[in-house]
Amino acid sequence: MTEETPTKVDMEKIVSLCRRRGFIFPSSEIYGGLSSCWDYGPLGVELKRNIKEAWWRAVVQERDDVVGLDTSILMHPQTWVASGHLEGFADPLVECKGCHLRWRSDELEGDKCPSCGGELTEPRKFNLMFKTFMGPVEEEASVVYLRPETAQGMFVNFQNVLNTTRKRLPFGIAQIGKAFRNEITTGNFIFRSREFEQMEIEFFVKPGTDGEWFNYWLEERLNWYVKLGIKKENLRLREHAKGELAHYARACYDIDYLFPMGWAELEGIANRGDFDLVQHASFSGKDLSYFDEEAKEHIIPYVIEPSAGVDRPFLAFLCDAYAEEPDKDEIRVLLHLHPALAPIKVAVLPLSRREQLVAVAKEIYADLRQHWMVSYDDAQSIGRRYRRQDEIGTPFCVTIDFQSLEDNQVTIRDRDSMNQIRVPIAELQKTLVAKLEGEDLFVLPPGGMIWKEESKE
Numbered sequence: 001m002t003e004e005t006p007t008k009v010d011m012e013k014i015v016s017l018c019r020r021r022g023f024i025f026p027s028s029e030i031y032g033g034l035s036s037c038w039d040y041g042p043l044g045v046e047l048k049r050n051i052k053e054a055w056w057r058a059v060v061q062e063r064d065d066v067v068g069l070d071t072s073i074l075m076h077p078q079t080w081v082a083s084g085h086l087e088g089f090a091d092p093l094v095e096c097k098g099c100h101l102r103w104r105s106d107e108l109e110g111d112k113c114p115s116c117g118g119e120l121t122e123p124r125k126f127n128l129m130f131k132t133f134m135g136p137v138e139e140e141a142s143v144v145y146l147r148p149e150t151a152q153g154m155f156v157n158f159q160n161v162l163n164t165t166r167k168r169l170p171f172g173i174a175q176i177g178k179a180f181r182n183e184i185t186t187g188n189f190i191f192r193s194r195e196f197e198q199m200e201i202e203f204f205v206k207p208g209t210d211g212e213w214f215n216y217w218l219e220e221r222l223n224w225y226v227k228l229g230i231k232k233e234n235l236r237l238r239e240h241a242k243g244e245l246a247h248y249a250r251a252c253y254d255i256d257y258l259f260p261m262g263w264a265e266l267e268g269i270a271n272r273g274d275f276d277l278v279q280h281a282s283f284s285g286k287d288l289s290y291f292d293e294e295a296k297e298h299i300i301p302y303v304i305e306p307s308a309g310v311d312r313p314f315l316a317f318l319c320d321a322y323a324e325e326p327d328k329d330e331i332r333v334l335l336h337l338h339p340a341l342a343p344i345k346v347a348v349l350p351l352s353r354r355e356q357l358v359a360v361a362k363e364i365y366a367d368l369r370q371h372w373m374v375s376y377d378d379a380q381s382i383g384r385r386y387r388r389q390d391e392i393g394t395p396f397c398v399t400i401d402f403q404s405l406e407d408n409q410v411t412i413r414d415r416d417s418m419n420q421i422r423v424p425i426a427e428l429q430k431t432l433v434a435k436l437e438g439e440d441l442f443v444l445p446p447g448g449m450i451w452k453e454e455s456k457e
C-alpha cells in the first residue's frame with residue numbers, strides 16, 4: 001500500500017479548523033468540558049451523517065446479502081457474561097504512588113510514571129465497560145452496562161433476522177450506533193474517546209469459507225476509504241500478532257491510517273469464528289444454529305466482522321482532505337472532501353445584495369436545497385466567500401451576477417481547480433447532479449460556456 005511517501009498534517013490545524021468552523025466542540029464546554037467527550041457542531045454533524053450514509057449505502061443499500069439493524073444500547077447483563085466482556089474486556093491499569101495519575105501499563109515505555117517519574121503500583125485489570133443501574137433501585141441485581149461494541153446486538157438477534165428475512169448463508173447484519181468505553185488513556189482529539197460511534201458488520205459464512213470471505217472484506221473495506229478520497233499511501237493493513245488478538249478472534253487485521261500522531265487503527269477486520277453464536281446459545285439456552293440445506297445438517301456459522309468507528313474515519317477524512325495553497329500573499333486553506341462527504345454541497349452567492357440579484361439567488365437557493373445541503377452567503381467580497389466555502393470543503397459555488405439578469409446564466413466555480421463554467425439557470429440543477437457525481441467539470445450542458453480563471457481570486 002505504501003508506494004508513495006505518506007503525508008502528515010498537523011493535528012493542531014485540524015483541531016483549530018474544527019472549532020473555528022463548527023465541526024467539533026468539547027462536550028459541555030461552558031462547564032469546562034468533559035474529558036474525552038465531544039459534540040459535533042452544525043458542519044460536523046453533516047460530515048458525520050454523510051460518512052454513515054456512504055457506509056450504509058455501500059454495505060446495505062447496494063448489496064443483496066446484508067441487512068440493517070438498530071439494537072438498544074442497554075442489553076441483558078448476561079450478554080456481557082456470554083460475550084466474555086465482563087471477564088476479559090479489561091486493560092492493565094497502574095497508578096502512580098506519587099501523583100496518582102493512572103496509566104495503561106502496556107502503553108508505557110519504562111516502569112516509572114511518565115508525568116512525575118514516580119513509582120507505579122502493580123498492574124491490575126480494569127474493566128472498560130461503563131456500569132449503571134436499571135430502574136429505581138441501585139443494587140447489584142439491577143446493574144446494566146452501556147455496550148462497549150454494537151456487535152452483540154447483532155449476535156443476539158441472529159435467529160430473529162434469519163427467521164424474518166429468510167436469508168441464506170453467506171449473509172450479514174450491519175449496524176451503526178453509539179458505544180462506550182471507560183478508556184484509561186484517551187486523547188488525540190476524537191481518536192480515542194469514551195463515547196463514540198461504530199459502524200459494524202457481522203457477516204455469517206459457512207465454516208471453511210471464512211478464509212476467502214475474510215480476504216474479500218479486507219479488500220472491500222480498504223477500497224471504501226480509497227473510493228471516498230483517502231490517499232492510498234496514507235493507508236496500510238496490519239496483521240495482529242497471536243498475543244494481540246482479542247479473546248474472540250482467530251485472525252484480525254487493522255486498517256491503519258497515517259494520523260498526525262502516526263499510524264493508528266481506523267477499522268478492525270476480524271475472523272470471530274463461531275465464538276459468539278456458541279457462547280450466546282450456551283448462556284441463553286436458545287438454538288442459534290443454521291440449517292444447511294445442502295449438507296442437510298445444522299451448523300454454527302462463522303463470522304467475519306469488519307468493525308469501523310465513525311469518529312476515527314471522520315478524523316482521517318478531515319486530515320486527508322486538508323490542504324494549504326499559496327494564494328497571492330495569503331494561504332488558501334481547503335478541504336478536498338469527496339462530494340459525497342462534503343457537509344455543504346453547493347453555496348449560492350449573489351454578487352451583491354441588490355434586490356434583483358437577491359430575488360434570483362433566493363429562487364435558486366430554494367430550488368437547490370430541495371436536493372442537497374446548500375448554503376446562502378451574501379456577506380463580504382466574493383473572494384472571501386469562496387475562501388470560506390473552500391475551508392469547509394464545499395465542492396461548488398454558484399455565483400449570480402448582473403449578467404445573470406440579462407442572459408439567465410450563472411457561474412459554477414469548482415473548489416479544487418477554481419475553474420468556472422457558465423450555465424443556463426434551467427440547466428443548473430442537472431449540471432450540479434453530474435458534477436457532484438464526479439463528472440468532468442468541463443462537460444458542458446447545452447448553451448453553456450467555459451473559461452479558466454487567469455489568477456486566483
Ligand code: GAP
Binds near residue numbers: 181308
Ligand atoms: N466489535 C469489534 C470491536 O469493537 P474494536 O477494534 O475494539 O473492535 C472497532 O473497535 C473500531 O471502533 C475501531 O477500529 C475504532 O475505529 C473504533 N473505536 C474503538 N474504540 C474507540 C474509542 N475509544 N474512541 C473512538 N473510536 C473507537
